[in-house]
Amino acid sequence: MAAAVAALAASQGPGAIPPPTDNLSGDSTIGAGDATTPPGSPDGASATGDSPYYVDLPPLKPPLVPGAPTTPQLPIVTGPAEAGIPATVLAAYRRAEASVRASDPACNLPWQLLAGIGKVESGQARGGRVDANGTTLAPILGPALDGNGFALIKDTDGGAFDGDRTHDRAVGPMQFIPSTWATWGQDANGDGKKDPNNVYDAALAAGMYLCAGNRNLAIKADLDRAILSYNRSTEYLSTVVSWFDYYRRGTHTVPDGTGLLPVDRSDRPFPGRPLRPESPASPSSPVTGGTPTPHKPSQKPTEPAPTQPSKPSNPGTPTNPPKPTDPPTTDPTRPPAKPVEIPPTLRVAQLKAGTATLTAATGNAFAQTASVTAKDSAGRPVAGVSVRFELPATTDTRFPAGATTVTVTSDAQGVAKAPALRAGQKTGTFTLRATVPGRSSLAAAELKATVEARKADALARVGDTALTAAPGAGYATVTVEARLGGALAAGVDVTAVVTDSAGSTGQSADGPSFGKDGAGNPIRTKVLRTDAQGRLSIDGLVAGEKAGEYVLWLTAPGNGSVRITLTVTEPATTPPASPEPTTDPSPATDPSPTGSASASPSGSASAAPSGSPSPSA
Known part of the structure; x- marks a missing residue:
């Protein structure tokens, strides 16, 4: 068994089971911190107060492939009916396993263990009779723990969970007693409540309880210790382990409310039936003296004595003697059969x-x-x-x-x-x-x-200041108001396009822009949204390089529109700067003979240094 649990733990990590998303209260992704671990260990305690439990055992054979079709009222399922687990209940077990694996992976909690306990404690929430949020349609309560054949546990919750102000009772699909739930209760479906009658909350609480004390449920000793902490009975341990092993070999989902209900309980002398009446005396044994004790009629009446003087009302014929009236065929040792109720x-x-x-x-x-x-x-x-x-x-x-x-x-x-x-x-x-x-x-x-899309049947500019800018300069902020049926229209998407003229609908190639995109191209079309007051402010408009008048055309779903003129002025012109006078004389106009150059016959120029002797000297 321990090896099987270890293999199961290795094959079903948290990532193998996606969290459910169909809970009306709003599920969140499972992760660390999804469960709250109380301090201490429940060893020596009992989650159920050792309340009674169902003792039905699973079939000897494992689930089989479906064979013959079922009756028209029932769905075709895989395997025997015992292997089917109602959809919401199974989802709760899987979610609890995933949550505990996220917060306490060393525990190796398999959901099949929760299913085994759920089967023994409540028959899988009475066959899955739960609402869309996983809460039982009617409370599931154990007998009063008044010490009469059970443990004596006086009231600890003022009847808040079990409705009993004198003694405690086990509550919900996992049968927690109120004092245990006060410590271990969980809110697994995110609705802000810790409800023992909710299968999501109860399954997670059971998983946390079983894992307490640093248990590793892949180890046989820890597995046994965890189950016994739920109910201190070796028969309980054997029953839960039988179902746990059975569910490991295969199970399937059945619709809520259609799960097979167990019958035999640990607190009934003859499981599944009331006390038997005393056996009657044999028909052949004479009753001597006094008034005979009433007893169960025999299934076959005694043949009338041949010397009976009275004549039957139907004498019959020699070859077809009269038959006595048939007695009721109902076996008084069994409760009357209930009509089959087909779930909605x-x-x-x-x-x-x-x-x-x-x-x-x-x-x-x-x-x-x-x-x-x-x-x-x-x-x-x-x-x-x-x-x-x-x-x-x-x-x-x-x-x-x-x-x-x-x-x-x-x-x-x-x-x-x-x-x-x-x-x-x-x-x-x-x-x-x-x-x-x-x-x-x-x-x-x-x-x-x-x-x-949200609509506006009217757009209007707020203010009338002329919008003028020199090339490359920015415009002042433009404010526009949107209305629908005269009321301010919030959240309306308004498309702004820079066009060449009032009659143009196409985007301008030279006009102002809303800046440039990542590739350096001017942006001349933009979608803006009105705020909660139905207004939008247009910032960042920049004039282009070409002077002229352009139009900012604004349109909204609902036929609201407005055109606003944008002017780009001519760039300012400045006169050319006058040249500055030069104060230093030019060396090239020096008339000094010392600065003259003479040409040699070969055409090269040479300068005669001042004071040099002439060639004739």
Whole structure:
């Protein structure tokens, strides 16, 4: 067993299990710090107060490949029914494993151990009878721990969790007693509450509890010690280990509310049935003296004595003697059979999309609600159906808390309403899909939704100061106000284009610009957005090099527009500078003979130095 757990731990790291995103309260990515570890170790304590538990054992054979088809009311599943775990419950176990592996990887917690404990404690939350957030549809409570066949634990929570102000009771799908939950309770689904009736919270708390005291569940001794800390019974240990080993060999998901319920409990003398009545005397044994004690009638009445004087009302014939009236065939040793209740998830045959037109402007909430109606094969509404709404990746519209997927439950009229949608900044039409988890063969309902750009039917400049600048100089700030139906229009995308004239719609090649792009090219078209007061301020306009009048043309969705004149002045001209007079005489005009040059017959020039003797001398 220890080797098997070690192998399982090695094969299922945190990255192998993605965190769920379909929780209405808004899941966050699992990581370190997702769980809060209380100080100390639970050794010597008991998470359940040693409350009763289910003792049903798994089949001797491991899960098999499906063979013969099932009845029309039930889904076709893989393996025997015992191996199926309701979808939300299984998601909670996997999430708890991933969370604990992130915060305490040395524990090597496998989710199959949580599944084994969940099976023994509550039959997987009573077959997965939980709502879209993982909270049980009705509280799961153990018997009062009043010392009468159980431990004596007086009330510790004022009845807050178990409704009992005298004694404590085990609570929820993992059966925590209130005093243990007060220390180990967790908020695994991010809704701000630590609820023992929520399978996400309870599964994470159980995982933290099992890992306490630096246990390594890949070691057999630590595994046994962890399970016994949950309920101090060797029979409990054996039962949990049996289911743990069974789930390791294979399991599958079944729709919520359809899990197989266990029957036998540890606190019943004859598991799965009430106390047997006393066995009656044999029909052939005479009763002597007094009034006979009432007893169970025999399944076959005694044949009438041949000397009976009374004549039967139906004498029959010699070849067909009369038959006595058949006694009831119900076995009084068994409780009466309950009619099979088909869960809502399996009764629904169609999801009909609502007729509301889903439209919103960018950044706004949708005024209409996305909804579908669950109907059975006869067209009747089905209440209590889990319906998942999923947004496509092509839109940035979101549910509350930024969720892209939520799961809700249909009401008494079969209507499932999604939470309010809020549009993002992407415009266009997208399709919202609604499905029933666990019913892949059931056609999805599709709802069209449209996100439109915010509109303004009027744009006007604030102020009338002329906008003039010399080439290369900047313009003053331009302020524009947007309105829709006379009201200020916030968040409207306004397109600004510099054109050559009032009648032109194309971008100018020479006019002012909003600066330059990374390649050094002038930017003459820009999209701006009005603020919360419906205004936008245009800064950074720079005049071009060519003088003239240009137009800044502003347009908005909804036909609002305005044209603003921009003037580029001629560059200023300056006269050329006068040359400065020279004060130093030029050496070239010196008439001194000493500065003259004589030409030699060969054409070379030589200078006669002053005071040199003449050749004749």
